[in-house]
Amino acid sequence: MRKIGVLGGMGPEATIYFMQQVVDAVEARDDADHIPLLVDNNTQVPSRIKAILEGGGADPAPVLVQMAKGLVAAGAEALVMPCNTAHYYAGQVAQATDAPFLNMVDMASAEAARIAPGGKVGLLGSPALQQVGVFEDALSRVGVSPVYAREQSRALAAIRSIKAQGPSEFAAHSLSDICAQMVADGADVICICCTEFSLLSRQIASSVQIYDAMQLLVSATVTFSRGEEQVVGAA
Amino acid sequence: MRKIGVLGGMGPEATIYFMQQVVDAVEARDDADHIPLLVDNNTQVPSRIKAILEGGGADPAPVLVQMAKGLVAAGAEALVMPCNTAHYYAGQVAQATDAPFLNMVDMASAEAARIAPGGKVGLLGSPALQQVGVFEDALSRVGVSPVYAREQSRALAAIRSIKAQGPSEFAAHSLSDICAQMVADGADVICICCTEFSLLSRQIASSVQIYDAMQLLVSATVTFSRGEEQVVGAA
Numbered sequence: 001m002r003k004i005g006v007l008g009g010m011g012p013e014a015t016i017y018f019m020q021q022v023v024d025a026v027e028a029r030d031d032a033d034h035i036p037l038l039v040d041n042n043t044q045v046p047s048r049i050k051a052i053l054e055g056g057g058a059d060p061a062p063v064l065v066q067m068a069k070g071l072v073a074a075g076a077e078a079l080v081m082p083c084n085t086a087h088y089y090a091g092q093v094a095q096a097t098d099a100p101f102l103n104m105v106d107m108a109s110a111e112a113a114r115i116a117p118g119g120k121v122g123l124l125g126s127p128a129l130q131q132v133g134v135f136e137d138a139l140s141r142v143g144v145s146p147v148y149a150r151e152q153s154r155a156l157a158a159i160r161s162i163k164a165q166g167p168s169e170f171a172a173h174s175l176s177d178i179c180a181q182m183v184a185d186g187a188d189v190i191c192i193c194c195t196e197f198s199l200l201s202r203q204i205a206s207s208v209q210i211y212d213a214m215q216l217l218v219s220a221t222v223t224f225s226r227g228e229e230q231v232v233g234a235a
Numbered sequence: 236m237r238k239i240g241v242l243g244g245m246g247p248e249a250t251i252y253f254m255q256q257v258v259d260a261v262e263a264r265d266d267a268d269h270i271p272l273l274v275d276n277n278t279q280v281p282s283r284i285k286a287i288l289e290g291g292g293a294d295p296a297p298v299l300v301q302m303a304k305g306l307v308a309a310g311a312e313a314l315v316m317p318c319n320t321a322h323y324y325a326g327q328v329a330q331a332t333d334a335p336f337l338n339m340v341d342m343a344s345a346e347a348a349r350i351a352p353g354g355k356v357g358l359l360g361s362p363a364l365q366q367v368g369v370f371e372d373a374l375s376r377v378g379v380s381p382v383y384a385r386e387q388s389r390a391l392a393a394i395r396s397i398k399a400q401g402p403s404e405f406a407a408h409s410l411s412d413i414c415a416q417m418v419a420d421g422a423d424v425i426c427i428c429c430t431e432f433s434l435l436s437r438q439i440a441s442s443v444q445i446y447d448a449m450q451l452l453v454s455a456t457v458t459f460s461r462g463e464e465q466v467v468g469a470a
Contacts, residue, residue, distance in 0.1 A: 001279070011266040016254050019276065023247050029399050031246040034278035040309075041254065043269035044236070074275075074309045164264050 001036055001225045004102075005076025007067050007093065009042040010083035011163050014195035014214075016041075018082040021218040035225045038076045040067045048085045049156070052128040061089045068096040078102055078224050080217055084193040085126045088134050102220045105138050108191050108213035113142035115189045115209055120145045122187030124175060124204070125194035126159055127152035135193070147187040149178045155194075162196040172203035179206040236271055236460045239337075240311025242302050242328065244277040245318035246398050249430035249449075251276075253317040256453040270460045273311045275302045283320045284391070287363040296324045303331040313337055313459050315452055319428040320361045323369045337455045340373050343426050343448035348377035350424045350444055355380045357422030359410060359439070360429035361394055362387035370428070382422040384413045390429075397431040407438035414441040 008015030022035050045064065050057030064086065068079055078100045081093060087105040094101035112121035121139065123129055123146050130148045139146055149155050155178060158171040175197060179190050183206065190210040192201055198214040243250030257270050280299065285292030299321065303314055313335045316328060322340040329336035347356035356374065358364055358381050365383045374381055384390050390413060393406040410432060414425050418441065425445040427436055433449040 003277075009266060009269070009271065012254070012258050012269045012272075016251055016258065019247070019251050019254070023251065030282070030395075031244060031278050031280070031398060032282070034244070034247045036244065036278045037247075037274070037276040039272070039274040039276060041272040041274060042238075043266050043271045045266070047265070047267070070309050074305050160265075163266060 002077040002227060003036040003038055003075055004221050004225050005068070005071030005074075005079045005099070006037055006039040007042075007064060007071070007079060007081040007083075007086070008039050010045055010048065010081075010086050011196060012041050012043050013162075013166065014198060015039065015082055017199055018195065018214060018218065021215065022221055025218055025222050035222055038071055038074055040071055042067055045086075048083070048088070049126065049128055049159070052085070052088065052132050060086065061092050064089050064093050065096040068093045072097040072099045080104070080221055082195050082214055082217060084108075084195065084213055085128045085134065088128070088132050100224070102217065102224060104213050104217045105135055105193075107216040107220060108193055109135060109138035109142050109144065111211055111216055112139065112144045112189060112191055115211070116144065118143050119188035120147050120186045122147045122179065122182030122185075122190040124149070124178060124182070124190055124192050124197055125155070127156050129193065147182045147185050150181055150185070151178065154178060159194060159196050162199060167199040169203065172200045175200065176205040179204060179210070183208055237312040237462060238271040238273055238310055239456050239460050240303070240306030240309075240314045240334070241272055241274040242277075242299060242306070242314060242316040242318075242321070243274050245280055245283065245321050246431060247276050247278050248401065249433060250274065250317055252434055253430065253449060253453065256450065257456055260453055260457050270457055273306055273309055275306055277302055280321075283318070283323070284361060284363055284394070287320070287323065287367050295321065296327050299324050299328050300331040303328045307332040307334045315339070315456055317430050317449055317452060319343075319430065319448055320363045320369065323363070323367050335459070337452065337459060339448050339452045340370055340428075342451040342455060343428055344370060344373035344377050344379065346446055346451055347374065347379045347424060347426055350446070351379065353378050354423035355382050355421045357382045357414065357417030357420075357425040359384070359413060359417070359425055359427050359432055360390070362391050364428065382417045382420050385416055385420070386413065389413060394429060394431050397434060402434040404438065407435045410435065411440040414439060414445070418443050
């Protein structure tokens with residue numbers, strides 16, 4: 001099995017959840033059946049929200065590039081980054097090394113097109129996604145349009161509360177409200193595209209199909225490590 | 236905060252649990268308040284149980300030494316290994332680099348001496364601990380005697396079931412029975428010293444005080460990362 005490098009710590013709890021999902025995805029009889037991961041759970045990556053939304057913060061890109069190089073130097077054969085917002089820097093991360101970068105935004109976009117061809121996907125994520133258009137190119141390539149939350153401040157409040165206090169029922173309700181609004185605005189399907197929200201994926205209610213970008217990354221990680229097939233989003 | 240290198244994957248679920256405990260130990264307002272960890276969740280370390288108990292398996296030591304070197308080369312400023320049995324190789328790991336190795340067995344032994352000075356500690360862990368005396372020197376230095384499970388095969392069955400199916404009520408009952416037997420054999424305190432059993436620490440019942448070696452390692456990790464004080468077991 002190939003060792004997968006994880007650019008983590010954004011936030012640390014989401015990284016741990018990603019790792020647990022990778023463990024859960026494997027039918028194991030002993031440790032050796034599990035996927036080997038090399039995880040830089042770097043809690044000191046400059047805030048993506050501060051850099052993108054508020055301006056003036058330190059640039060996360062050079063830190064992410066260094067993490068990618070360090071993971072590959074230490075033996076990672078592919079890279080993943082379980083943070084949707086950080087995919088704003090995906091191009092720089094992918095170019096930092098020769099190892100394939102399994103792009104979660106590309107996977108999430110392909111899944112939207114599979115479920116709702118030519119339709120609209122409600123992006124349940126950080127306001128930063130809209131601000132800098134993290135999904136725009138990938139969705140446009142597969143012929144799907146994005147729908148964003150009207151009340152972006154509520155999504156941001158949910159992220160901050162999960163990062164500070166962990167997942168809560170309060171945050172889940174708030175996110176379900178946002179889903180209802182995005183469906184009213186035409187979303188045919190909802191994509192959970194903030195790994196903090198992935199922690200609540202089972203508690204978020206929606207009247208249309210809902211899927212979690214992180215789960216796609218989990219599957220791709222297992223598949224790539226085992227060398228079984230071509231992974232969508234490997235660049 | 237200093238980045239701590241984790242020799243992990245023994246098993247992967249115990250490593251994830253360790254990481255989660257480190258997150259939970261920190262009062263955080265944002266990602267940056269959390270402890271940065273560099274985790275080699277290496278599921279391909281040769282089986283410690285096979286090497287120690289059954290003989291003939293590959294030697295885990297050279298792999299652990301390479302992991303230690305790799306983590307330090309990638310920026311870890313101290314090393315931890317959330318697997319009690321693997322501490323059989325602690326000397327080789329500690330000598331592999333110049334970074335301090337925070338020794339969980341030394342911490343667990345010091346805690347036994349604090350709770351039951353001059354007494355006996357029941358070691359709830361892998362049969363491999365007794366087979367090669369992983370705790371013998373450390374306990375002897377602090378004047379505490381070990382008590383082992385009479386039915387070592389039950390402990391081994393519990394480890395194998397947790398590694399294969401995850402923590403279960405069945406395993407917790409089995410471990411509680413072992414605790415009762417060790418108390419009957421004179422244990423003044425019980426030390427959970429298998430990180431697979433740590434996953435069940437709240438479900439294991441005992442008539443004497445019970446503590447988890449992994450929790451001591453979690454505290455030491457947070458303390459060392461923050462540079463706050465001298466850590467017992469840092470060598």
